[in-house]
Amino acid sequence: MSRIIFITGASKGFGKLWAEAFLKRGDKVAATARNITALNELAATYGDKVLPLQLDVNNRAEVFRVVNKIEKHFGRIDVLINNAGHGLFGITEEVSEAQAREQMETNFFGSLWVTQAVLPIFRKQKSGHLVQVSSFLGITTLPLLGIYNASKFAVEGLIETIGLETAHLGIKTTLIEPNGYSTDWAGTSATRTDGGIEDYTPVREAFAEVGKNPNIWGKPEATVTPVLQVVDSPNPPQRLLLGNIAYDTVHKVYNQRLKEIESWKDVSIAAQGF
Incomplete structure (x- = not known):
């Protein structure tokens, strides 16, 4: 039996790739984007298998209206893929209030609103799979992505x-x-700060140099099969890293954290007071 997949941010990137993969294999997809015309290609190709809807995930009332439309149209939602989001690049000290709030509004609150709207349907069904697109930067950090890191944490x-x-x-x-x-x-x-504080020039230059290495950028198409495997699994993982850099980095970070925790074990235990 085909499943009903709800994907936010489906106009391009991961969202579009994954939506097409589900549709090609016979699932039905509710695809949303801020600009509904960006979904025209999906609609033209897959007809009534796809339900294109305009949605700004920052608008909580609109989120609930759209989720209601999806349930009425398809009768249920089996999988929610919270994919809508964007990056904010810049030294943390340079980030404006508006930029910081917009980053958190979309990446965190947008995901919260969509999840809150879908959970009642999952509860009624006594089934459902919430798939949240986070980042390996929700576990570790990189410079120039401070607010993005925070949103994913x-x-x-x-x-x-x-x-x-x-x-x-x-x-x-x-x-x-x-x-x-x-x-x-x-x-x-992506959104970027003005980058005006000279003291951070070495950090910006080092970050830019790393970004020039083509081997750090994974192939988006390679994520399709892993995502399908997660959705199809009767026991999906709580977390799935995508890419060798994510795996290697997080593996190293967790080991370092455990070593530090153990080195301060006596101090930690003494802090309990008894």
Whole structure:
């Protein structure tokens, strides 16, 4: 039986690739984007298998209206893929209030609003799979991405908590944690600060030099099969790293953190007071 997949941010990048993969194999997809005309190609190719809808995930009332339309149209939602989001590049000290709030509004609150709107449907069904696109930068950090890192750290805590709250209801959660990929995420979709503080020039230059290495950018098409495997699994992982850089980096970071935790073990235990 085909499943009903709801994907936000489906106009390009991962969202579009994954939407097409689900549609090609016979699933039905509710695809949303801020600009609905960006979904015309999907609609023209897949007809009534796809439900294109305009959605700004920052607008909580609009999110609930759109989710209601999806449920009425398809009768259920089997998988939610929270994919809408964007990057904010710049030294943290240079980020404006408006830029910081916009980053958190979309990446964190947008995911929260969509999840809150879909969870009642999952609870009623006693089934559902919440797949949240996070980042390996929700576990570790890179310079010039301070607010983006923070938004993904927040998303990690949110989805892990929801997993604990809903597991007894038959609801599954998975955090997808990619490294950098050759999508538009770091291109025109991204926001950037002015970069005016000279003291940070060495940090900016080092970051730019690393970005010139083509081997750090994964091939977006290579993510399709792993995502299908996660959605199809009867026991999906709580977290799935995408890309060798994500795997190697997170493996190293966790080992370093455990070593530091152990080196301060006596101090930590003494802090309990008894």
